[in-house]
Amino acid sequence: MADQPIAVGNDIHRLFDLSWVARKWSSRGIHVRICKLNSHPHSSPSFFVGFRPLSKNAYSLPSDDQMFETYEAGHLLTLVLDSERDNPLFRSPIVKNPKHILDLGTGKATVRGVDLFPPPVSWMPPNCVLEVDDALQPWTWREPFDLIYMRIMIGSFSDPEWDRIYKRCYEWVSLYHGRHLDANSNLDHSNLRPGAWIEQVEASPVISTDDGSIPEDSILHSWGINTRDAAKKSGRDLDAIDKMTDSIRKAGFVDIQEKNYKWPIGPWPRDKKYKEAGTVNAQHWLSGMEGWCMWLLTKFGSPVPWTKEEVQVYVANMRKELRTPRYHAYQRARRVWARKPFPNETVGKREENKKE
Ligand SMILES: C[S@@+](CC[C@H](N)C(=O)[O-])C[C@H]1O[C@@H](n2cnc3c(N)ncnc32)[C@H](O)[C@@H]1O
Known part of the structure; x- marks a missing residue:
């Protein structure tokens, strides 16, 4: 399905009418808090709070x-x-009964969630723990995890840092830190128990179309070029979607499986599920774009770093084009999941890289 074009609908839904999606998901017990996006002026000093260096990163x-x-x-x-x-x-x-799950870069939420920043949550299920920590720093969790999960971590790490993260997910770790070795101590363990899983979901920043509906000279077309170019200069590429499978394999994981997606942007698809997804993703972009590109373009924009005002005008033009119903935009996304082999498992038994 991911290789096929998404069928275009004849009806034009209003882009901002998210209430039908929100109602539907709330009725399934999923909390939805999408408020009036685009209304944040970004002029408050807290806007730059997220750019502070943490552990030099x-x-x-x-x-x-x-x-x-x-x-x-x-x-x-x-x-x-x-x-x-x-x-x-x-x-x-x-x-069936996982004991420990780690969500790296949780943004907000599940099980043991780790992020550089505390999320704005007032209530959490009792089985969730949120920790403010830097995943690039040594890991000190003692429990071996049944699943380590990452989603939309694009741009968070350089290539060597990604390798360090996958290696850390896979490898045996020691918390002895030079202390006297005691065979009964539980300070040695792997972060993932053998037979446990790593899973990652990433999306491309490039806006694509299958029917040529977005002209080459459109602002939408320039987004992928500008942001990827700036990210490359910053040392943290935006191509996790294309590199993660190989990096996960290189770290030693087996039974690698992939599912490719097209994330429509806008309510243009005919199929109800894709229309709903496109409506939500349009909001995702409308609210996210300025934050996604402000630091990158003001630090590493081409040919010279952009001013904050230039970025704001650019984002305003992006928003205008994203609302154009005749543009049938989507972005590629991919989910990869893979298993940590058991110590005595032979390579011949492994099934490699199943694609859906
Ligand atoms: C784009 S958000 C995705 C959040 C969440 N995974 C989701 O899918 O909604 C990326 C998150 O990774 C976190 N992050 C980036 N670098 C990190 C690091 N070195 N250690 C821990 N978290 C990190 C950011 O603070 C941010 O919340």
Whole structure:
């Protein structure tokens, strides 16, 4: 399905009418808090709060209400696109009663969620723990995880940092830190238990179309070029979608499986599920774009770094084009899940890279 074009609908839904999507998902017990997007002036000083360096690593996205709303829209989008499944959250066939799950770069939420910034949540299920930490720093969790999950971490790490993260997910770790070795101590373990799973979902920043409806000289077309170019200069590429499978394999994981998606942007598709997904994704973009590109373009924009005002005008033009019903835009996305082999498992038994 992911290779086929998404059929275009004849009806034009109003882009901002998210209430029907929100109502439907709220009735399924999924909390939806998508408020009037585009209304954030970005003039408050807190806008730049997210750009502060943490452990010398500047993260390129702001940590503010608008960005958290963007994450929420992204979360809903992934649920809609897998809504036919009993479990739209992840695909890894983990054990029936998992004990520990780690969500790296959680943004907000599940099980043990780790992020550079505290999320704005007032209530959490009792089985969730949120920690403010830098995933690039040494990991000190003692429990081996049944699943390590990452979603939309694009632009968070350089290539060597990604390799470090996957290696850390896979490898045996020691918390002895030079202390006297004691055979009965539980300070040695792997972060993922053998047979446990790693899963990652990433999307491309490039806006695509299957029917040529977006002209080459459109602003939408320039987005992928401008943001990828700036990200490359910053040392943190935006191509996790294309590199993650190989990096996961290189770290030693087996039974690698992939599902490719097209995330429509806008309510243009004919099929109800895609129309719903496109409506949510349009909001995801409308609320996210300024935060996604402000740091990148003001630091690394071409040919010289852009001013804040130039970025704002650019984003305003992007918003205008995103609302154009005749543009049938989508972005590619991919989900990869893979298993950590058991110590005595032979390579011959492994089934490699199944694609859906
Ligand atoms: C684009 S958001 C995605 C959030 C969430 N995974 C989702 O799908 O909604 C990326 C998140 O990764 C976090 N992040 C980036 N670098 C990190 C690091 N070194 N350690 C922990 N979290 C990090 C950011 O703070 C941000 O919340």
